[in-house]
Amino acid sequence: MWRIASLVVLIILNFPSFADEVHFTGAYSADQLRGVRAGYRVTNLPVELPAWIGSPKLHVEAALNHWQDSNNTEDNITAFTISPILSWHIAGAQRPLFLEAGIGGSYFDKTQISNRRLSTQFQFEDRISLSWQYNRSSTARIALGYTHYSNADIKRPNNGLDFxxxxxxxPF
Structure with missing residues (x-):
């Protein structure tokens, strides 16, 4: 699990022109799955979204995820994800708070982990989070969020995963 995440981190840090921001994530589910995520986000997109949806900023995020069954560490699954993310500034000027949401796609290396059967390697990634720039002198942020993976009943069973x-x- 850590080897895959470390490889992604090394690639991102050696080629920072690919992204405007890197992120490192720890995840846990009620199904006793735990995992890590390493990825990057492109933030400087020349897109202006309409005011009627609150004028959010649009980002594109790509990541490599790796999860394992907490009760059987040999049972694991890996996914590559790419998602457009909408980010709304909801509070604060010097230490802003953002609401973020996105729906993207994921490609999993297999279709089962623990008792969760996904049926297809392609899954949608639906996510929502709060992101906070916790320090005025740094643009680094922490985020707390929820993500759901599902194939939208393209094929059954569609147990999905929740984290x-x-x-x-x-940010760079």
Whole structure:
């Protein structure tokens, strides 16, 4: 699990022009699954979204996720995800708080972990989080969020996966 995340981190840190921000995440589910996520986000997109949806900023985020069964560490699953993320500034000027949401796609290396059967390697990634710039002198943020993976009943069974997570993001 840590080897895969370490490889992604090394690639991202050696080629920072790919992204504006890196993030590192720890995740846990009620199904006794735990995992890590390492990824990057492109934030400087030349897109202006309409005011009627609150004028959020649009980002694109890609990541590598790896989870394992807490009761059987040899049972694990890995996924590559890419998602557009909408980010709304909801409070604070010097230490802002953001509401973020997105729906993207994921490709899993297999279709089962523990008692969760996903049926397809393609899954949608639905997520929502609160992200906070905790220090005025740094643009780094922490985020607390929830993510759901599901194939939207493309094929059954569609048990899906649900994770609560804590993330640290470091802009360049």
């Amino acid at each position: 609560f997570w804590l993330s640290w993001a470091l």
